[in-house]
Amino acid sequence: MMRFSLLPLVGVIASAALASDVSHGAFAIERLTVPPVTLIDQYAQEQPFHGPLTEGQVLVINFNYTTCESICPIGNDVMADLDDMLSNEAPVRLMSITIDPGRDTPAQMRKAADTFGASERWAWLTGSPGEVSRLLAAFDADYANIVLHEPVFLVGDLGTQQFYRSQSMPSPEELAGLVGTLIR
Numbered sequence: 001m002m003r004f005s006l007l008p009l010v011g012v013i014a015s016a017a018l019a020s021d022v023s024h025g026a027f028a029i030e031r032l033t034v035p036p037v038t039l040i041d042q043y044a045q046e047q048p049f050h051g052p053l054t055e056g057q058v059l060v061i062n063f064n065y066t067t068c069e070s071i072c073p074i075g076n077d078v079m080a081d082l083d084d085m086l087s088n089e090a091p092v093r094l095m096s097i098t099i100d101p102g103r104d105t106p107a108q109m110r111k112a113a114d115t116f117g118a119s120e121r122w123a124w125l126t127g128s129p130g131e132v133s134r135l136l137a138a139f140d141a142d143y144a145n146i147v148l149h150e151p152v153f154l155v156g157d158l159g160t161q162q163f164y165r166s167q168s169m170p171s172p173e174e175l176a177g178l179v180g181t182l183i184r
Contacts, residue, residue, distance in 0.1 A: 027164040039127035042110040057093040058182045061154040065100035066108045080116040081172035094122040099143045101132040
């Protein structure tokens with residue numbers, strides 16, 4: 001996988017345009033209840049989804065798998081560009097959650113994280129198929145056919161259970177603008 005920048009392709013989105021996008025359907029707002037699940041990060045460490053991994057953080061979540069040759073690398077580039085845009089002090093956790101936990105081992109997740117230059121704020125998560133399936137179902141991101149999956153990005157926090165969903169490929173600027181409105 002080669003990382004390429006999407007920034008020249010997407011342009012800069014002003015805050016006013018983001019507010020318009022949120023209210024006009026680029027992002028849909030919803031309330032999501034997330035079950036207590038434990039996943040495994042790219043360092044092979046167990047991570048309870050409710051806990052230090054997510055507490056006090058605005059979450060930006062995408063769903064992918066490491067052997068994807070279609071939209072996953074593009075979504076990962078969006079996340080990488082967002083990671084580069086955010087200040088180190090921002091209370092934001094980026095999460096890439098596999099949709100193929102039967103094949104995506106922590107080592108494979110680590111290799112993908114390294115490929116996309118993931119900072120410490122960006123968790124690449126896998127786990128048992130049962131735990132991952134429960135989480136995907138809670139996020140309404142349960143993929144019947146992983147090869148033909150659509151992009152899904154979620155931005156929100158577990159405390160309020162309020163999330164903004166995009167089922168298209170948002171720009172890093174759109175995500176950063178939305179994150180900015182959610183940081184308290």
